[in-house]
Amino acid sequence: MSFTPPKEVYNGKVYTVTISKGAKAVTFGGENVLPFHSFEGEFVNKPVIAYEIQDIAPSEWPEQLRQVYAAVGDDTVKWAKYVQDELKAEAIALRLQGTHPDSGNRSADDAAKTVKAVLDNIDVPLIILGSNNVEKDAEVLVKVSEVAKDNPCIIGKAQEDNYKTIAAAAMANKHKLIAMSELDINLSKQLNIMLTQMGFDKEKIIIDPMCSALGYGIEYTYTVMERIRLAALMQNDTTMQQPIVGDVGMYVWKIKEVQASEDILPHWGALTPRGIAWEAQTACALTMAGAGLLIMRHPEAVKAVNAFLDEMM
Amino acid sequence: MALTGVQIFKLLPKTNCKKCGFPTCLAFSMQLAQRKVSVEKCPDISEDAKKQLGEASAPPIRPIKLGSGDSAVSMGEETVLFRHDKKFVNPCVLSVAIKDTEDEAAIAKKIDDVLHSEIDRVGQHLKVDAITIMNESNDAGRFEGLAKVVAAKAPAVPVIVCSENVDSAKAAIAHFKGKGSLLYGATASNMEAMAALAKDAGASLGIKANGLDELSDLTEKAKGFGVEDLVMDSGARKGKEIIEHNTYIRRAAIKKGNKSVGYPVINFVMRDNEYLETMLAGLGISKYSSIVVLSSVDKWKNLVMFTFRQNIYTDPQVPMQVQQNVYEIGTPTQDSPLIVTTNFSLTYFIVAGEIENSKVPTWLAIMDCEGLSVLTAWAAGKFTAGKIANFIKESGVESKIGKKELIIPGYVAILSGALEEKLEGWKIIVGPREANQIPAYLKSL
Ligand code: B12
Numbered sequence A: 001m002s003f004t005p006p007k008e009v010y011n012g013k014v015y016t017v018t019i020s021k022g023a024k025a026v027t028f029g030g031e032n033v034l035p036f037h038s039f040e041g042e043f044v045n046k047p048v049i050a051y052e053i054q055d056i057a058p059s060e061w062p063e064q065l066r067q068v069y070a071a072v073g074d075d076t077v078k079w080a081k082y083v084q085d086e087l088k089a090e091a092i093a094l095r096l097q098g099t100h101p102d103s104g105n106r107s108a109d110d111a112a113k114t115v116k117a118v119l120d121n122i123d124v125p126l127i128i129l130g131s132n133n134v135e136k137d138a139e140v141l142v143k144v145s146e147v148a149k150d151n152p153c154i155i156g157k158a159q160e161d162n163y164k165t166i167a168a169a170a171m172a173n174k175h176k177l178i179a180m181s182e183l184d185i186n187l188s189k190q191l192n193i194m195l196t197q198m199g200f201d202k203e204k205i206i207i208d209p210m211c212s213a214l215g216y217g218i219e220y221t222y223t224v225m226e227r228i229r230l231a232a233l234m235q236n237d238t239t240m241q242q243p244i245v246g247d248v249g250m251y252v253w254k255i256k257e258v259q260a261s262e263d264i265l266p267h268w269g270a271l272t273p274r275g276i277a278w279e280a281q282t283a284c285a286l287t288m289a290g291a292g293l294l295i296m297r298h299p300e301a302v303k304a305v306n307a308f309l310d311e312m313m
Numbered sequence B: 001m002a003l004t005g006v007q008i009f010k011l012l013p014k015t016n017c018k019k020c021g022f023p024t025c026l027a028f029s030m031q032l033a034q035r036k037v038s039v040e041k042c043p044d045i046s047e048d049a050k051k052q053l054g055e056a057s058a059p060p061i062r063p064i065k066l067g068s069g070d071s072a073v074s075m076g077e078e079t080v081l082f083r084h085d086k087k088f089v090n091p092c093v094l095s096v097a098i099k100d101t102e103d104e105a106a107i108a109k110k111i112d113d114v115l116h117s118e119i120d121r122v123g124q125h126l127k128v129d130a131i132t133i134m135n136e137s138n139d140a141g142r143f144e145g146l147a148k149v150v151a152a153k154a155p156a157v158p159v160i161v162c163s164e165n166v167d168s169a170k171a172a173i174a175h176f177k178g179k180g181s182l183l184y185g186a187t188a189s190n191m192e193a194m195a196a197l198a199k200d201a202g203a204s205l206g207i208k209a210n211g212l213d214e215l216s217d218l219t220e221k222a223k224g225f226g227v228e229d230l231v232m233d234s235g236a237r238k239g240k241e242i243i244e245h246n247t248y249i250r251r252a253a254i255k256k257g258n259k260s261v262g263y264p265v266i267n268f269v270m271r272d273n274e275y276l277e278t279m280l281a282g283l284g285i286s287k288y289s290s291i292v293v294l295s296s297v298d299k300w301k302n303l304v305m306f307t308f309r310q311n312i313y314t315d316p317q318v319p320m321q322v323q324q325n326v327y328e329i330g331t332p333t334q335d336s337p338l339i340v341t342t343n344f345s346l347t348y349f350i351v352a353g354e355i356e357n358s359k360v361p362t363w364l365a366i367m368d369c370e371g372l373s374v375l376t377a378w379a380a381g382k383f384t385a386g387k388i389a390n391f392i393k394e395s396g397v398e399s400k401i402g403k404k405e406l407i408i409p410g411y412v413a414i415l416s417g418a419l420e421e422k423l424e425g426w427k428i429i430v431g432p433r434e435a436n437q438i439p440a441y442l443k444s445l
């Protein structure tokens, strides 16, 4: 008896997003099937991993991760060059953590200087992230959008309470935009609609449905992403056809499982591989749910995810 | 394939006698179609119709047990492709492969790793479920030697016996008679003999195919030899193939009612790269494997796989929660501190765990917030000053403690003023934000 593969009929397609700074452009999205379903349609762009760096030393990061960047962490430009040249980053995500009122409260002008310096020293695409403080981000991201206007970047994150200012700046300076909502498909859709209503090009949005780490709510992120992708592909919902980002590192590298040593918790096994695998598994899970762009921290975790992606493509 | 209400209606007596408790046969058939009632409720239905309905109402993926007794694990019975539709039913079995070419020490270590793999996480007891013995040598004597060691050292652990060599299979499976093992390695050329061995040993049969066409052929063949409990390997090895085959199989079984692939799937994901192997186990967990076979089970790797499996297999409609109660951590007295938090399982187990670490006996008041975390519950209006105050008053904890002091989570510091107003005579203390600061905090009180 022969087996008839029950192929799915898809009606929609995810927008293709390219971010470029000259020759080293990266492209993600563009699929017209569920993640890795190249057997029934097009899934040609391998999800892209951006290395996260910060504008302040990563003193909050756990020891095993800080060590990796010990020689460069206190100098943002050096750090950027290190991930580009030594770690062969495809893209860089610069998080302006130092602008947060609780972590130094650096001014928007300061942040703009950092962004400029980083852009002048790298040739891979850049993602510029605020500190996730709604008011401060509105101020900072406007300034940095301007200094980066000659280099199309991804700017983020715009949220319900600050999207107008940030989106306007991104639009004026030709950047793409991360739109973040809180783990709810309807909120995500609503934000996309509001953005397009103000004239923002729907093909320049990247959806962040909010990440969560393995063991700390990943099932929620996973399912929201999966539902967004199904809405885009099956229902041809054009407000949900943007690629999805997983801001993985930030959620993973604060939990106990990546910090508690084996001496305290022998049944959890060795800390170093545990932390790396934790970040990698969180990222891989999200690619299976639909993420096309990942923001990550540990080079070994990035390697592991790439090995996985190579097998899946 | 599942029948529609109308198809079922055609099989009923159509007398509308109401003995089933429904006003009409049609109403009853609609309930049957949704599997809300049992056929037995209609006393007048013919045997033939019952049989047809029975076949149609069988789950699209056959339930199969691996192992026996307390350590047996269930597989199959899945009904959906995506977890938001409905809870995934039987968590993917994790099994470690031991080859009969490995040396004694390596074999002993792996068995030991399995026996000591147990971890408690968020109220669940998690472990490596099974051992897969592999006839790498293709030598029957050697394989039997390994079977003996495993049967002696890990008598309770479910076993998967892997060989295409009938002599080897026969020698090894003899050591697991009646233990609900899986005999894997049935191919086009050895089917009859393997089916007989499986039947004789009370084992299920693992089909090894080369592609999906052959797979559905072989399951039909196996059924022809009288074996119904099957587990399927389509031959997929690379991640790309695994997702393709597993997806087609799950869809065919669930959406098309294709019985020839309505069985649990086994995937072999052994890799030299430990991280990659872990990620491929993750692929199996989210994308429809019932068993993944691994090359090793280190503790760190287990924690990652167990956690991911637990996450993917939780009920998407109901967060995991614990009962509202004032729990005693250690043996608290009149003078022990009192902490309040929500009843989300994860929150409870993290906080309770850190209190235990502190070795400071503590009263832990867990309030029903429908299984939401502290901030989620707060944002949803379920962990408010008024509700916390009522809960504390009604809990009766007041009679157990000396000082009326209540420690609240740092993330809801904002509640402290309102709480002091609502809980007259109480002092509200704002604790740290993260649970890992609890030990130092409690010791400093
Ligand atoms: C998963 C999640 C959900 C899930 C629910 C999961 C659940 N069962 O609770 C879903 C998707 C349903 C959800 C919904 C919502 N969510 Co929500 N959610 C999250 C998320 C990602 C993780 C929450 C979690 O599981 N944390 C883990 C648990 C263990 O944390 P915890 O209970 O706080 O416990 C920790 C500490 O508080 C401490 N602790 C606990 N008790 C105690 C006691 C003492 C004494 C001490 C010292 C310490 C301590 O220990 C733990 C570990 O450190 C967070 C963001 C994030 N990444 O944290 C947002 C978050 C909590 N959600 C948020 C919001 C706004 C919502 C919604 C209102 C969104 C909406 N508009 O619909 C809804 C509300 C739900 C509803 N209406 O029913 C906001 C809350 C904002 C705020 N600051 O108040 C957050 C912070 C996201 C954000 N950044 O905006 N959410």
Ligand code: SF4
Pocket (backbone or CB within 6 Å): B012, B013, B014, B015, B016, B017, B018, B019, B020, B021, B022, B023, B024, B025, B026, B028, B041, B042, B043, B044, B045
């Ligand atoms: S008991 Fe049977 S025959 Fe009578 S109404 Fe119900 S379904 Fe119809």
